[in-house]
Amino acid sequence: MPKKLPWLKGVFPALVTPFVRKTEEVDEEAYRRLIRACLPHVDGLVTSGTTGEFPYLNRGEQRRLVEIGLEEAQGKPVIAGCGASSTQEAMALARDAKEAGASAALIVTPYFLHPSDKGIYQHYYDIATHVDLPIILYNIPQVMDAYLPRTVVEDLADLPNVVALKDSSGNLTYTMELLEYAGDRMDFFVGHDEVVLPALAGGVSGVILASAQVYPEVWQEVIRLLGEGQVDEARALQRNVQKLSRIFCRYGGGVAVKAALKLMGLDMGPPRRPLKSVGGALIHETRAEIRLELEKLGKIPVEETPFEYPSVPLTERFGDLEITPDIIAAHGLRVGCGVAGEGLDKVQIDLIAGGKQTPLGDAYALQLTYPLHGREALTTILEPALTVRPATLLLPVLPQKNLRQANMIYGPTQSALARAIVDALEAGDIPRAAVEDEVMVALATVHPRALDRHALHQSVHAAASQALAQAFA
Amino acid sequence: MGYKTEWLRGIFPALVTPFKTGDHTASIIDEAAYRELIRFVLPHVDGVVPCGTTGEFSYMTLEERKRAVEICLDEVAGRVPVVAGTGCTSTRDTLALTEWAKDAGVAAALVVAPYFLKPTFNEVYDHFRAVDEIGLPFILYNIPQCAGTHFRWWTAEGMLLDFDNTIGIKDSSGDVPFMEALFEKVKGKVSIFVGHDEVVQAALAAGADGAILASANLIPDVWQRVYRATLEGDLETAQYWQQRVQKLVRIVVRCGSTQAVKEGLCMMGLEVGDSRHPVVPGGAFRREDRDELRLQLELSGVDKIKKAPVTLDLGHKQVETEVFSTPQTPRTISGFTLKVGEGFAGPPFTELAHVDLLLGRKDGPVGRAIERSMAGWGEERGLRIINERPRTLLVPTVTLRTAKQRRLFYEHAAEGVNLAIRLSIEDGFLPEEILDDVVLIVNAFVHPAASIAKRVDFNNYKATRYAIRKALEGRPTVEELINEKAAARHPFRYAP
Numbered sequence: 001m002p003k004k005l006p007w008l009k010g011v012f013p014a015l016v017t018p019f020v021r022k023t024e025e026v027d028e029e030a031y032r033r034l035i036r037a038c039l040p041h042v043d044g045l046v047t048s049g050t051t052g053e054f055p056y057l058n059r060g061e062q063r064r065l066v067e068i069g070l071e072e073a074q075g076k077p078v079i080a081g082c083g084a085s086s087t088q089e090a091m092a093l094a095r096d097a098k099e100a101g102a103s104a105a106l107i108v109t110p111y112f113l114h115p116s117d118k119g120i121y122q123h124y125y126d127i128a129t130h131v132d133l134p135i136i137l138y139n140i141p142q143v144m145d146a147y148l149p150r151t152v153v154e155d156l157a158d159l160p161n162v163v164a165l166k167d168s169s170g171n172l173t174y175t176m177e178l179l180e181y182a183g184d185r186m187d188f189f190v191g192h193d194e195v196v197l198p199a200l201a202g203g204v205s206g207v208i209l210a211s212a213q214v215y216p217e218v219w220q221e222v223i224r225l226l227g228e229g230q231v232d233e234a235r236a237l238q239r240n241v242q243k244l245s246r247i248f249c250r251y252g253g254g255v256a257v258k259a260a261l262k263l264m265g266l267d268m269g270p271p272r273r274p275l276k277s278v279g280g281a282l283i284h285e286t287r288a289e290i291r292l293e294l295e296k297l298g299k300i301p302v303e304e305t306p307f308e309y310p311s312v313p314l315t316e317r318f319g320d321l322e323i324t325p326d327i328i329a330a331h332g333l334r335v336g337c338g339v340a341g342e343g344l345d346k347v348q349i350d351l352i353a354g355g356k357q358t359p360l361g362d363a364y365a366l367q368l369t370y371p372l373h374g375r376e377a378l379t380t381i382l383e384p385a386l387t388v389r390p391a392t393l394l395l396p397v398l399p400q401k402n403l404r405q406a407n408m409i410y411g412p413t414q415s416a417l418a419r420a421i422v423d424a425l426e427a428g429d430i431p432r433a434a435v436e437d438e439v440m441v442a443l444a445t446v447h448p449r450a451l452d453r454h455a456l457h458q459s460v461h462a463a464a465s466q467a468l469a470q471a472f473a
Numbered sequence: 474m475g476y477k478t479e480w481l482r483g484i485f486p487a488l489v490t491p492f493k494t495g496d497h498t499a500s501i502i503d504e505a506a507y508r509e510l511i512r513f514v515l516p517h518v519d520g521v522v523p524c525g526t527t528g529e530f531s532y533m534t535l536e537e538r539k540r541a542v543e544i545c546l547d548e549v550a551g552r553v554p555v556v557a558g559t560g561c562t563s564t565r566d567t568l569a570l571t572e573w574a575k576d577a578g579v580a581a582a583l584v585v586a587p588y589f590l591k592p593t594f595n596e597v598y599d600h601f602r603a604v605d606e607i608g609l610p611f612i613l614y615n616i617p618q619c620a621g622t623h624f625r626w627w628t629a630e631g632m633l634l635d636f637d638n639t640i641g642i643k644d645s646s647g648d649v650p651f652m653e654a655l656f657e658k659v660k661g662k663v664s665i666f667v668g669h670d671e672v673v674q675a676a677l678a679a680g681a682d683g684a685i686l687a688s689a690n691l692i693p694d695v696w697q698r699v700y701r702a703t704l705e706g707d708l709e710t711a712q713y714w715q716q717r718v719q720k721l722v723r724i725v726v727r728c729g730s731t732q733a734v735k736e737g738l739c740m741m742g743l744e745v746g747d748s749r750h751p752v753v754p755g756g757a758f759r760r761e762d763r764d765e766l767r768l769q770l771e772l773s774g775v776d777k778i779k780k781a782p783v784t785l786d787l788g789h790k791q792v793e794t795e796v797f798s799t800p801q802t803p804r805t806i807s808g809f810t811l812k813v814g815e816g817f818a819g820p821p822f823t824e825l826a827h828v829d830l831l832l833g834r835k836d837g838p839v840g841r842a843i844e845r846s847m848a849g850w851g852e853e854r855g856l857r858i859i860n861e862r863p864r865t866l867l868v869p870t871v872t873l874r875t876a877k878q879r880r881l882f883y884e885h886a887a888e889g890v891n892l893a894i895r896l897s898i899e900d901g902f903l904p905e906e907i908l909d910d911v912v913l914i915v916n917a918f919v920h921p922a923a924s925i926a927k928r929v930d931f932n933n934y935k936a937t938r939y940a941i942r943k944a945l946e947g948r949p950t951v952e953e954l955i956n957e958k959a960a961a962r963h964p965f966r967y968a969p
Contacts, residue, residue, distance in 0.1 A: 279922025365842035384817035385760035391813035411965030
């Protein structure tokens with residue numbers, strides 16, 4: 001068997017395994033839909049890998065996934081994930097894969113009981129010498145809690161059917177060391193979506209990735225550009241998918257991939273328990289972030305929300321608080337407005353301040369009893385347990401439609417408003433008497449598609465500083 | 474061969490080093506505060522340790538360390554042994570300081586494993602062999618949390634037995650199997666001290682000769698009880714006191730030990746200032762840890778923060794109460810029109826509590842807001858009156874979407890809030906005489922992914938209890954805000 005297989009390069013998605021809601025049965029139709037969707041942009045498929053939740057699948061299910069993969073692959077190679085804790089079981093899975101017609105077996109480092117390096121060698125040696133199928137070693141210390149030792153790889157590379165290694169560690173010092181010691185005898189695949197470009201530049205032959213079922217065409221293009229020496233263009237592509245790749249790698253794995261696919265119209269169902277679709281490794285806030293990134297990549301249509309920045313005279317902008325121009329005049333309430341930033345980063349802050357015993361005190365208390373869905377007012381804090389003074393409510397002007405939009409308000413907007421207030425306190429612009437006697441409410445108009453938290457922070461800080469300066473002039 | 478002394482046993486506080494507050498870029502040792510601290514602990518301890526890890530030795534110049542040891546020797550005046558921390562990262566500095574300490578008259582040196590560049594075992598061994606040649610009795614100090622290297626039992630055994638002047642080892646790792654190996658190898662030949670506050674009773678019961686502890690600045694008397702009871706074979710009493718202070722010492726050990734001890738002492742009225750930078754208030758010792766440490770210091774039997782009279786000026790009437798007071802607690806509290814308090818407690822992330830609380834007069838904006846909301850949109854939007862004295866409105870900050878979220882909110886979060894109110898009534902912050910005059914609005918939330926009911930309950934209890942105190946005491950102050958603004962890290966400001 002030749003050590004370097006001509007087909008073993010390019011882009012391979014580590015397919016998720018779709019499950020039916022409630023019953024948790026494998027959803028074969030959904031699997032076929034997924035394969036058909038990504039097949040045009042991939043060089044082969046990987047079934048029941050880590051993204052495919054292999055530890056939750058039984059032997060029959062894993063074999064069935066290989067069969068479906070082969071039926072749908074239109075002649076492209078199918079690599080069967082054959083990971084197991086015990087050698088005997090991994091060997092059985094590899095035999096199944098061979099019989100079904102898979103092109104190779106991807107075999108993860110044996111896990112849980114932490115075998116020694118000798119045990120790890122023996123594991124792969126037994127499988128490689130008993131099953132006549134190309135073997136791909138698989139290093140993924142994030143879930144295995146151990147690296148596949150380099151010296152073991154170095155020795156395994158001498159076996160005729162150990163053809164490649166997939167390194168999902170993201171640790172390029174490890175990848176480079178393997179290339180140094182075994183690069184002449186086997187191929188390497190990068191399995192960590194965040195370091196695809198540097199790994200390819202370092203000498204790996206291809207990618208096996210969770211994200212290769214969401215944006216396989218990006219990775220194909222990165223490989224092509226790099227092959228043609230267009231490094232700057234390849235960098236730009238990698239950077240454009242960096243955040244989403246990071247979310248897949250670190251904040252949910254297969255669960256996050258399923259959430260992305262669902263947003264794209266490919267419902268792969270829930271993960272098997274104990275994993276949760278959302279609320280476990282993938283939290284609600286991150287799921288909302290995935291949507292925005294998919295919009296950015298053009299994978300789903302952008303939700304356009306028509307809106308306007310408030311433009312009526314300043315004293316008429318506080319109607320939500322039942323504060324009229326007459327009340328402002330009668331009680332000597334302070335008002336100020338600030339606008340800063342451009343495009344998606346444009347922010348307007350309309351601020352009102354005044355005595356606790358004026359109608360503004362009533363408005364302040366009332367706002368905290370009036371949870372307007374999507375427009376909840378919150379106390380302004382520098383960070384948790386560091387409330388600013390004078391006590392200030394932050395009230396979003398536009399309804400927040402999802403947790404990500406809410407995060408923009410209660411994260412960067414709140415933080416920047418708090419800093420602007422404490423800056424004004426420090427500079428003496430807010431009189432010390434106001435700290436105890438007054439309250440403030442800041443109405444914030446933030447673009448619903450604001451994306452760049454750092455730019456937003458800068459805009460809010462500038463706008464709030466203007467508003468405070470005007471109010472306390 | 475090392476040897477065992479008569480005196481190296483019992484409870485030794487790892488003294489904090491007080492620094493004068495003010496310009497943190499040029500702080501100096503606060504000698505008066507240091508002497509006061511030593512006088513505070515002295516009746517309860519068997520020795521003292523200046524310039525240990527808790528003493529911030531790594532942030533002090535060699536000259537400052539010498540000065541601190543001198544002050545300590547002078548104030549102690551021979552009543553108990555002084556064990557000076559003389560370890561440095563280089564052998565050269567360690568030798569210079571240990572030589573000096575020998576001449577200054579300390580009983581022994583506590584020498585930390587050389588750190589940062591992670592020397593190998595034989596390099597560590599030779600470092601201590603050089604110290605041994607000075608001729609001052611010394612104690613090996615294993616603290617892998619900071620030093621980055623963990624002694625193996627065989628290196629410790631070698632150093633303890635090969636050298637002439639080793640009289641003991643302090644193990645701060647909390648690694649009980651390591652300590653048991655030490656007992657197996659060197660028990661009776663040198664003193665074995667535990668330095669991890671969470672396992673003191675276990676270590677003493679297993680055979681440790683004593684303890685050198687950060688928390689012995691705060692509660693030397695409690696540790697003396699644990700030590701004495703263990704010596705007398707009264708394990709039940711020793712266990713009782715360890716468990717009584719377990720939460721207190723867990724905060725000290727895991728949440729920024731130096732700053733935690735210092736803020737604890739400040740709350741007790743011993744003004745020892747803050748840690749030197751880069752340790753900052755609200756850093757590893759978070760504000761919620763501070764609030765919790767305060768409650769733990771108030772516990773009966775611990776009794777480190779005591780009640781003092783406070784006047785609540787409601788405008789139309791004045792009420793005298795007694796509350797657990799720190800130097801920050803105002804003697805008169807007014808401004809009951811509307812007070813704002815915020816409380817935060819976690820982990821875990823999905824069960825953390827973040828409470829925005831309003832406290833004010835029933836006939837003011839807070840009272841009017843409660844009546845108006847309950848007459849109007851209250852029911853529809855999920856508001857509930859959960860207590861009548863004081864009248865308390867619980868408001869969900871985030872819309873409750875699922876039955877599970879509603880159950881966690883109305884049963885468990887509400888129970889936590891009510892417990893906080895009951896205990897605030899008991900501890901005097903909400904005295905009986907004002908319960909018909911003031912009302913509360915409590916904004917709380919339950920994360921959509923929250924699961925653990927007990928944590929939702931407990932975190933909301935803690936957050937509400939902290940929020941009530943902060944509203945009344947006017948915390949954070951403007952000075953705290955200005956000081957802490959630059960380093961503040963808003964958790965939701967950054968992208969995933």
